[in-house]
Amino acid sequence: MLFSSLKNLIISISVAAFLISCSAESVDEPLFPVVDDSNALAQPSPRELDQDLMIIWETYSYLAREFVGRNDMDKAKLAEGAVNGMFEALNDRHSGYIPPDRFNIDQTAFQGKFYGIGATVGPTKDGLRVLIVAPIAGSPAEEAGIKAGDIIMKVDGADTEGWTVLDAVNRIRGELGSKVTLTVLRIGESEPIDVTITRGEIKLSSVTSKMITDEEYAHIRLTSFTKETHSELLVAIQEMEAEGAKGIVIDLRENPGGLLISVVDIISEFIPKNELILYELDGNGYRKNWLSKDFGNHQEIPMVILVNEFSASGSEVLAGALQDLDRAVVIGETTFGKGSVGIQRRLSNDGGIYYTVARWFTPKGRVIEEKGLEPDVIVKNKANETDDLQMMAAITQLDFQLK
DSSP states (O other): OHHHHHHHHHHHHTTTTSOOOSOSSOTTOOSSOEEOGGGSOOOOOGGGSOGGGHHHHHHHHHHHHHOTTGGGOOHHHHHHHHHHHHHHHHTOTTOEEEOHHHHHHHGGGGGTEEEEOOEEEEEOTTSSSEEEEEEOTTSHHHHHTOOTTOEEEEETTEEOTTOOHHHHHHHHOOSTTOEEEEEEEOTTOSSOEEEEEEOEEEEOOSEEEEEOTTSSEEEEEEOOBOTTHHHHHHHHHHHHHHTTOSEEEEEOTTOOOBOHHHHHHHHHTTSOTTOEEEEEEETTOOEEEEEOOSOOTTSSSOEEEEEOTTOOTHHHHHHHHHHHTTSOEEEESOOOOOOEEEEEEEOTTSOEEEEEEEEEEOTTOOBOTTTOOOOSEEOOOOTTOOSOHHHHHHHHHHHHHTO
């Protein structure tokens, strides 16, 4: 259940939060950049539609004239249902529809901040509800009294039974300054309590670092790739080297991706300029190469990369490039398998659609989509095991490299 929930979360987040860019010029855009309507292709009128698509217009026309409940029909819901049906028929897990109330909120995820309560959520053991894994220090959630382990029973009065993690995130996040009331069941309590929280700006650091105890190695964890990740990483490396780090472990576990420009900048720190990092192929067979920049400030430091089944998209670009270029040893589990490039368009109802426009490949031409990236050394952490076997393997590898 946990694997399923996290996997669904990664797929859904890929809609508008943690993927790679498809525009070399729009360097601050995600994989799904919002394309201005003025750049869109001219839309055909119903009379100009392909004959196979005429049934959509015909069906609506019949319903509008003859359906017994036609006076109460919600045209917006009918339209959204038709759009959702189209994407379901595509059978592409990286394409879909974003309703208006989510579209603008989703765009904030690439800035390293968002508006919400500031808490990590996850599924309960039975998978029926969502609980608070931990409130972020200093966040509105913490200040309002939300505690780790609180089971969310209701959000603004709506029963959460059967909700996924994404369902909860979508309902809890909102506009800056707005309020949300969580009804939570606290550990040791028999009755739920209501906690009203004023949403605030939540700033997230995508880089954490520390020296590994008793070792001369730095553990640098990248949780996503935002506008700030590259600069945060440089600071972390500088601090770790000042503490005597002779090797680094780049931890990409549970990192679902982000901005491609951030990934390219990070990779460029570890390799010479003009090296192929990845390439894309679109539906017309056009190839686009992404090359490293003239950075290369850390080409010599020994490095190991950790990945698992929830390392996706940008994480797979980084690990795949450094693996193909023999710059780093990759340790862990086969990655998620997000090897597609997408685009996002705003619709006239202020909602949006996102869909795949190309596939990307590693420098050696490896296909990542649905297959994932195979580590050099496969190590699985055991459930309920306190020892981090993957980290232990990374330390062993660095020991070997530094002999």
